[in-house]
Amino acid sequence: MIGLKIEELKPGMILARSVYNQQDLLLLEKGTSLTKKRIWMLKTWGVDRVSVKGKSQGGGESDFEAVLETKESIEAELKAKFADVIDEPIMQEIMKAAARQLQKSLIDQEKENEPA
């Protein structure tokens, strides 16, 4: 688990702890994967630090490696979701299409995360 400043968050990172606002209302649950919109939401709520999954490396503040969603984790998640309905051929098509679409967003996110 690593603590990051809101400016350091990237889409695809996974929350290691639930995030609350100053009135102790739950904003985002632990385990939620961050999207641009969610990061923006945290900013508008005045949150300045959160914990995400991953580990810090070396001693510097900015040396860390966050756990991100992967192609494999997307496929595993879809398979679990579709487990009861996968005998239906149309549902198989939908699952395959969803996997490709979600993986495409993942690649787009990675591109955005690359330093310019």
Next chain:
Amino acid sequence: MNPPDLDRMISRVEDLPTLPRTVLKITELVNDPKSSARDLARIITDDQVLAARLLKLVNSSFYGFPQRISTITGAIVLLGFDAIRNLLLTTSVFDLFSNRRKISLIRQEQFWDHSLGCAVGAKVIGDHLRYDKVEELFVSGLLHDIGKIVEMIFIPDEFKEINQLIRNKNILMITAEEKILGYSHPLVGKLLAERWNLPPKLISVILHHHKPTEAGPFVLEAAIVHLADIFCRSLNIGYGGDNKMPALDRLAWDNMRIKPQAIEAMMAEIKGEFDEISLFITHTP
């Protein structure tokens, strides 16, 4: 005969949330053939929040008008009465449920995203099928799960039990509801929709979105929302309350005559349009 809990909920139907007066007035106007764009503009302009939202929405790229629209009358002329009514219904509905401290914020945000995703999904599928009133589909998608919100508010203890069962057994919410309550959110949503005097088509979609074949004359509309729900769940757009896929109503699917090759393009469009529109009608708790 209704189960006792449902009877209890119906008996409290007077407590169910009502729509904002402005939206009711607009509905009346839309149904009155003698009303003009100017009458409608006057009502909207009286409600500054609605007016601001409407302008923000018509100027979003969701509608793709090349020029900036700066007057309410201009927006009405461009979009038409029905579209305006549906838009305002859209943005008003979720206000009713905000500021309810008992519901976690993530729950509200995720639920809103699921509803908005299904609304966009129903519109995209409707466009694909050349359905002529896609705005109606949008609202149907938005409201299809409204019964879940009513449960959250009116039977919070049972709702908590339902969620525990979902977490422990990893099942669909509708299955957990049947086990604990003996009825489920489509029926609850139908009661609210009737209370709000929503059109019969909309009531039918809310009631039959898990089994569209039973929707009689509105089987197509219910099937579209049913499919939109499946698309959004598979794309992780919002959270419908559980981590399972509902079974596809195969008869309803066949009835739509969608080619399997068209599925992915529709899904890509839903994802893109959802990201676009959710920036404009973000539910701010």
